[in-house]
Amino acid sequence: MRVGIAGAGAFGTALAIALGRKGPVTLWSRSADQAARMAAERRNEARLPGADLPETVTPTANFADLANADVLLLAMPMQQMRAALAEHHAQLGNRPLVACCKGIELATGFGPTGVIAEAVPGAIAAILTGPSFAGEIARGLPTALTLACADPDHVQALQRALSTETLRLYRTTDTAGAELGGALKNVMAIACGAVIGAGLGNSARAALMTRGYAEMLRIAAARGARPETLAGLSGFGDLTLSCTSEMSRNYQLGLAIGRGETFDATVTVEGAATARAIAAAPAYRGIDLPITHAVASLVDGRETLPSIMAQLLARSLKEE
Numbered sequence: 001m002r003v004g005i006a007g008a009g010a011f012g013t014a015l016a017i018a019l020g021r022k023g024p025v026t027l028w029s030r031s032a033d034q035a036a037r038m039a040a041e042r043r044n045e046a047r048l049p050g051a052d053l054p055e056t057v058t059p060t061a062n063f064a065d066l067a068n069a070d071v072l073l074l075a076m077p078m079q080q081m082r083a084a085l086a087e088h089h090a091q092l093g094n095r096p097l098v099a100c101c102k103g104i105e106l107a108t109g110f111g112p113t114g115v116i117a118e119a120v121p122g123a124i125a126a127i128l129t130g131p132s133f134a135g136e137i138a139r140g141l142p143t144a145l146t147l148a149c150a151d152p153d154h155v156q157a158l159q160r161a162l163s164t165e166t167l168r169l170y171r172t173t174d175t176a177g178a179e180l181g182g183a184l185k186n187v188m189a190i191a192c193g194a195v196i197g198a199g200l201g202n203s204a205r206a207a208l209m210t211r212g213y214a215e216m217l218r219i220a221a222a223r224g225a226r227p228e229t230l231a232g233l234s235g236f237g238d239l240t241l242s243c244t245s246e247m248s249r250n251y252q253l254g255l256a257i258g259r260g261e262t263f264d265a266t267v268t269v270e271g272a273a274t275a276r277a278i279a280a281a282p283a284y285r286g287i288d289l290p291i292t293h294a295v296a297s298l299v300d301g302r303e304t305l306p307s308i309m310a311q312l313l314a315r316s317l318k319e320e
């Protein structure tokens with residue numbers, strides 16, 4: 001299967017390297033400069049320094065070069081995906097579109113497959129998500145991910161096409177569960193980074209991860225997602241990785257907030273918009289989501305960490 005990847009950030013480049021070990025990959029960047037540099041240097045130093053592109057990877061800035069790909073991976077941030085789909089709508093064609101982003105669209109409350117379905121009616125919408133750092137994938141370190149697509153035949157075909165010797169994909173037809181796990185773990189990673197940054201300790205982090213997971217299950221139930229999907233790689237797996245590793249940019253944002261430091265606003269941090277989207281969505285009103293609301297307040301600077309912690313700890317005692 002010929003693979004096309006739209007979006008040459010850290011994740012798109014890492015997937016190109018991993019899948020390029022198996023067959024031809026076209027890697028599209030919206031920047032002609034970046035595509036030319038990748039072609040000349042055989043690296044994407046701007047987004048994924050130190051990782052070599054195999055000869056099988058063809059960088060391009062011409063979207064039409066993706067025309068012969070049998071499957072298209074969409075590796076741009078969640079809040080950018082709809083605009084990218086709209087811009088290249090005519091060239092997307094009748095093939096699987098696999099979202100490789102993690103988040104909830106701020107304007108609509110949709111996850112990645114919902115955005116694809118609305119922007120490209122009739123598309124075979126899928127999502128690839130789960131615990132993985134781009135740099136580790138590029139180095140060929142063992143990584144297990146969740147691939148979700150509502151169609152059971154397509155999900156099996158995609159699983160075979162996108163698994164490699166080191167990239168092991170598990171499949172599910174529960175797209176809502178897979179995309180919620182990936183989106184919400186980022187919110188919890190910001191919360192965990194903040195408590196560690198503020199010196200509140202590992203026990204507080206474990207409490208946030210556990211109670212955060214309870215919020216993830218409540219949101220999933222409201223969306224009709226399966227709890228076992230949340231217990232898998234895309235939910236529990238990625239929650240564990242992102243809440244405990246300083247390689248996570250969401251966790252890094254939390255650390256900066258907890259330490260009272262500034263954070264580079266150009267860094268891709270999906271959890272901030274996701275927290276805002278969930279906190280604002282009428283669909284989730286009445287559901288107990290104290291950590292998600294706290295993170296939305298924190299990233300918008302509406303409340304301070306000490307005041308949020310005081311409110312969380314002062315809540316009435318309850319059954320677990």
Ligand SMILES: NC(=O)C1=CN([C@@H]2O[C@H](COP(=O)(O)OP(=O)(O)OC[C@H]3O[C@@H](n4cnc5c(N)ncnc54)[C@H](OP(=O)(O)O)[C@@H]3O)[C@@H](O)[C@H]2O)C=CC1
Binds near residue numbers: 010076101268
């Ligand atoms: N990095 C990681 O380890 C992992 C990331 N992910 C997910 O992958 C997604 C992308 O993150 P990541 O690659 O790390 O982010 P980066 O910040 O490294 O790169 C984002 C890329 O998206 C491109 N982009 C932004 N808007 C558009 C657009 N409208 N059209 C085309 N390209 C666009 C940017 O282009 P430009 O440079 O021109 O701005 C840039 O190349 C996120 O949802 C993230 O959660 C998932 C697993 C692991």
Ligand SMILES: O=C(CO)COP(=O)(O)O
Binds near residue numbers: 102131186247249269
């Ligand atoms: O999604 C990731 C790990 O699975 C990458 O995390 P960050 O986006 O927080 O860097």
